[in-house]
Amino acid sequence: MGAKMVEFNGWDMPVEYPASIGCGIINEHMAVRTGVGIFDVSHMGDIRLAGPQALAAVQHISMNDAAKLSVGQAQYSALLYSNGTFVDDVIVHRLGEDEYLLVINAGTREKDFSWVRDNTRQFDCAVENLSDDFTQIAIQGPKAVNLLQKLTDADLSAVKFYWVTRGKLCGLADILMGRTGYTAEDGFEIYVPADEATSARIWNEILAAGKDFDVVPCGLGARNTLRLEGKLPLYGHEISDTINVWEAGLDRFCKMEKADFVGRGALEIAKASGLQRTLVGLEMTERGIARDGYKVLDLNDREIGYVTSGSPAPFLKKNIALAYVPPEFAAVGTAVKVEIRGQGAGAVVVPTPFYKRPKKTT
Amino acid sequence: MAYPMDRKYTKEHEWIQVNGSTATVGITDYAQQSLGDIVFVETPKVGAELTSGKTFGTVESVKAVSDLYAPASGTVTEVNGDLATSPEKVNKDPHGSWMLKLTLKNPGELDGLLSPADYEKFVNEEAGH
Numbered sequence: 001m002g003a004k005m006v007e008f009n010g011w012d013m014p015v016e017y018p019a020s021i022g023c024g025i026i027n028e029h030m031a032v033r034t035g036v037g038i039f040d041v042s043h044m045g046d047i048r049l050a051g052p053q054a055l056a057a058v059q060h061i062s063m064n065d066a067a068k069l070s071v072g073q074a075q076y077s078a079l080l081y082s083n084g085t086f087v088d089d090v091i092v093h094r095l096g097e098d099e100y101l102l103v104i105n106a107g108t109r110e111k112d113f114s115w116v117r118d119n120t121r122q123f124d125c126a127v128e129n130l131s132d133d134f135t136q137i138a139i140q141g142p143k144a145v146n147l148l149q150k151l152t153d154a155d156l157s158a159v160k161f162y163w164v165t166r167g168k169l170c171g172l173a174d175i176l177m178g179r180t181g182y183t184a185e186d187g188f189e190i191y192v193p194a195d196e197a198t199s200a201r202i203w204n205e206i207l208a209a210g211k212d213f214d215v216v217p218c219g220l221g222a223r224n225t226l227r228l229e230g231k232l233p234l235y236g237h238e239i240s241d242t243i244n245v246w247e248a249g250l251d252r253f254c255k256m257e258k259a260d261f262v263g264r265g266a267l268e269i270a271k272a273s274g275l276q277r278t279l280v281g282l283e284m285t286e287r288g289i290a291r292d293g294y295k296v297l298d299l300n301d302r303e304i305g306y307v308t309s310g311s312p313a314p315f316l317k318k319n320i321a322l323a324y325v326p327p328e329f330a331a332v333g334t335a336v337k338v339e340i341r342g343q344g345a346g347a348v349v350v351p352t353p354f355y356k357r358p359k360k361t362t
Numbered sequence: 363m364a365y366p367m368d369r370k371y372t373k374e375h376e377w378i379q380v381n382g383s384t385a386t387v388g389i390t391d392y393a394q395q396s397l398g399d400i401v402f403v404e405t406p407k408v409g410a411e412l413t414s415g416k417t418f419g420t421v422e423s424v425k426a427v428s429d430l431y432a433p434a435s436g437t438v439t440e441v442n443g444d445l446a447t448s449p450e451k452v453n454k455d456p457h458g459s460w461m462l463k464l465t466l467k468n469p470g471e472l473d474g475l476l477s478p479a480d481y482e483k484f485v486n487e488e489a490g491h
Contacts, residue, residue, distance in 0.1 A: 004398070015425065016398055019395070019398075020451075024398055024399050024400055025398055025424040026399045026424065074435065088473075221398075221424060221425050224425075225424060287402075287403070287428075287446070288402075289402055289422055291427070311424060311425075312401045312402075312424050313423070341420070
């Protein structure tokens with residue numbers, strides 16, 4: 001489609017599609033916020049756990065409480081190392097009585113799969129790497145449901161956010177479709193067979209059906225600006241193997257009250273000793289764009305932290321960033337600086353998420 | 363696209379248009395296409411000294427920061443204030459949106475720059491056509 005391509009963790013991915021077809025990062029971002037955009041996210045990984053002890057296995061490796069999931073329900077969670085830092089973040093889907101699907105990041109596929117297999121050996125449960133079997137396509141935005149409904153016989157209006165369904169899609173039977181996403185908008189992620197012919201056909205049928213809704217194909221550039229506005233973490237930035245759950249502010253997805261899981265012990269100790277640093281949202285108050293890795297300074301130009309992700313925010317029309325700073329700088333309204341090419345530019349701590357989608361009135 | 367005949371070009375994708383001893387500088391259509399949506403332009407202050415081939419500012423797209431390189435040496439006499447509020451003008455009209463004007467220190471430097479035809483050839487090779 002003439003996209004600008006980039007190498008991303010071993011994958012050839014589109015950053016943005018051409019301006020000549022109405023794309024580019026800003027247009028793609030705005031399409032997802034106001035209409036509908038589609039992403040080829042096949043680089044994401046899929047691990048299936050199935051068997052009599054599948055739930056116990058998931059509970060052991062995932063910090064959220066999978067016992068709360070009904071069949072067809074999903075939840076955001078993370079896999080942790082025994083020191084309480086992140087192997088990866090994940091969406092756990094309960095597909096059946098004893099069947100769970102973990103959707104994980106592209107850059108961490110092999111590492112995650114080895115880690116999951118190694119940490120579930122004691123459970124009566126099969127662990128399969130299905131990453132290469134599926135093409136994942138994300139359809140995101142207020143009009144995503146309308147678009148996808150044209151292509152499937154499943155009743156999508158009955159699927160609540162973070163639930164899944166299966167149905168016929170573009171002539172294919174029993175296709176998994178989850179009301180999930182990484183854009184802070186309504187939408188679906190669908191899983192179709194990965195052979196090139198099928199994948200291309202489905203992509204093109206979605207584009208064709210989407211003409212009525214001005215559908216826009218979207219690349220990694222917009223994917224990043226969309227998730228940043230919604231304060232959704234990106235592995236290697238807000239979460240990593242050197243950052244723990246409390247620092248990342250993901251407390252509400254970590255159920256310490258459930259039985260032991262990998263990382264729980266270390267998290268308990270960390271909680272007792274208190275936070276050294278915490279993730280905050282920043283908005284630039286002076287001219288300049290804060291970017292990944294830039295230093296955060298106090299008003300006396302002392303280095304206090306660093307930016308994990310920073311970019312212009314196309315919908316909010318501000319320059320925003322997420323950063324790690326000591327807790328004493330975390331209060332909303334705290335003035336700081338971001339060092340941009342040797343000079344400090346003013347910024348302020350703001351509430352997050354930066355963007356929350358409006359409640360549907362219908 | 364045809365590159366305007368009334369100016370010269372650099373391999374870093376800047377253009378320079380000369381009028382006596384004053385020159386106007388901007389970036390080319392190839393540059394703005396490669397960058398994508400431009401959200402920020404940082405230029406030097408009036409009075410700053412530019413040295414041919416050295417960086418004089420930056421242009422930022424959503425995803426990246428790119429250096430701007432001086433096509434010639436001289437003193438900055440004017441800066442386009444429009445670009446602080448409307449950087450997207452550079453995407454819409456790259457050859458019409460100027461970034462700065464300068465008094466040339468050594469007009470002979472321009473002899474080493476690319477003609478419109480040579481620049482177009484250079485760009486086509488870079489783009490792999």
